Amino acid sequence: MAGIIPEGMTAQSFGRAQDVHPSLYFQEKTLKKIMRWATEYNNFCAILYGVYGEQDGVIISGACRVKKAKRQMGHLFFSGKTWRSIKEQKKEKYPRLDMVGICMVQKKGECRIPTDLLTIAKGYFSEKWQVVLAVDSHSWRCRFYQWDEENLKPAPGYYLVKKQDEDGLSVEDSIQMDQPVSLEKDVTSPLPSESIEEENDVLPEVCPSGPSQHFSSQIPENLVDEVRSYGRRVRLLTALVTVMFVAVLGTGIVLGVRQATLAQPxxxxxxxxxxxxxxxxxxxxxxxxxxxxxxxxxxxxxxxxxxxxxxxxxxxxxxxxxxxxxxxxxxxSSSGQDVLPDYHTVQPGETLTSISIRYFGTPDKAGYLAAINDLQNPDVVQAGAVLRLSE
Known part of the structure; x- marks a missing residue:
């Protein structure tokens, strides 16, 4: 499959020039995957790649396996154990590694190489001449930087280092190549059929691969985190509303039953x-x-x-x-007569009539009870009052 030629390079200069290592040639399919990962991870990600073998003096490029990758600070990189196993050629299907490097995707309008990424590059790639490849997610341009033990230098004929600050190196498009821009797609190249072999447990296929020549859809920063946070808040609010509804419904049922039993017509x-x-x-x-x-x-x-x-x-x-x-x-029925108490404490709701019926078996004694207790109004008896039952 023919690859995409970066802007500012012809097929000849890209594939044969001594200034830029030909291993930085990526297939279209591979580049699309990189762009998609950048979109999924807030338009920024970085992967390690390796270059294997040599044929007729031309370096054949290929990306190392995306396996057991770790996500840290917006980057995607390999654990030391995985990378060492590739460098030590423990797997027979890997030819000799001639070169390793980093492929990094940045947001539109930013040309910054983060300091932590430089630290990773220096830690892994201090033995050989290295290249850091940054891919502009908007215009699909490839930016090449040469790593020489201590410093990161732009590849000749492309970008210059603008300044170095605490966050990293900033670059600007200040030098153009003499040759015209060309996007020849009929270039034959000894590239492998797959530049990157994906593992299913690392990067899920969320977005369909295959953006256009000009990748224009941009996801704002922190959008994924905001969506996840919003989803958690919605789920929490839904659960709270459900609990409140169940509580109110249960309380209404209990009160309704009590009212039906205690307050009958x-x-x-x-x-x-x-x-x-x-x-x-x-x-x-x-x-x-x-x-x-x-x-x-x-x-x-x-x-x-x-x-x-x-x-x-x-x-x-x-x-x-x-x-x-x-x-x-x-x-x-008892043969003897019940013993009548001397006093009675009036309970709420009792009247002289009910008291008379309770102790004498007839309401006729109500007047008698009023007389011996000097009650002016026999119809009103205060609860808690102590009444005499006999003279």
Whole structure:
């Protein structure tokens, strides 16, 4: 497959010139992969490559395997163990390494070689003449720099070092070649069919390969981090809203059940009391003393409809009276008479009538209790008051 010839170079000068090492010739497919990785990693990445073998005096280029690569500070580079295994030729399919270098992709408009990348290059490539290749992700131009143990120098006829600062080396396009720009695609070259062999566990195929001659789609810096952070916030907010909705729904169900059981309509409570009174009536005989009390209860229940403001209070009072009668009927009859206490503490909701029925079995003693306790208004008995039951 014919490769892309960088701007400023003809096929002849690119492939045969002594000034620029011919190993920097990349196939189109390889270059597209590099561009795609640069886009995925905020438009900046770096890979190591190697040059193997020699044929008819022409260096054949090939990239080392992208295997066990580490991501650090925006770069993609190899672990020392992986790189040493390639340099020491532990795998038979690798011919002798004649040269190694770095391929770096930068954002549009930036021509900066980071200091940490220079440190990596110097650490790995201090034995032989090396080249750092930077690829402009916008115009697909290749920039070549020569590494000579201590310094990074531009390849003759291309770029000059503009200045050196704390962050690294900046370069500018200040020198052009004498030969015209050419993008000849019919050049034959002894390049391998694959310049880079990818491993599936390193760089996933996220974006389709194959950008155009002018790569124009640019992803802003930190966009990936912002999208991931936004996604985490959305998931957290969704989980919080779900928990709140479940809590509110559960609380509503519990309150609804309690309200349905504790706050039944008055007519339901009245019907329940009437049913209990009818059950008591069935258990008593005609001459039984309790029969008169049941008749009074029935009369009071029938009067509830006209006393709308006092229905709940009266229902509680009648419920207490019916409960006392139910207990009395359920207890076995005793031959002796129950001992009457001297005093009684009024409970909430009790009246003189209910107290009279509780201790004397009839409401007729209500007036008697009012008289011995000097009550001016027998209809009102304060809860907590202590009443005398006998003189």
């Amino acid at each position: 008055v007519w339901v409570q009245q019907a329940e009391l009437e049913s209990r009174v009818a059950h008591l009536e069935d258990k008593t005989q005609q001459d039984d003393p309790i029969d008169d009390q049941i008749a009074q209860l029935k009369q009071q229940l029938s009067d509830l409809e006209g006393k709308t403001g006092q229905q709940e209070q009266l229902i509680r009072t009648l419920s207490d009276q019916i409960q006392q009668l139910e207990k009395k009927l359920s207890q076995p």
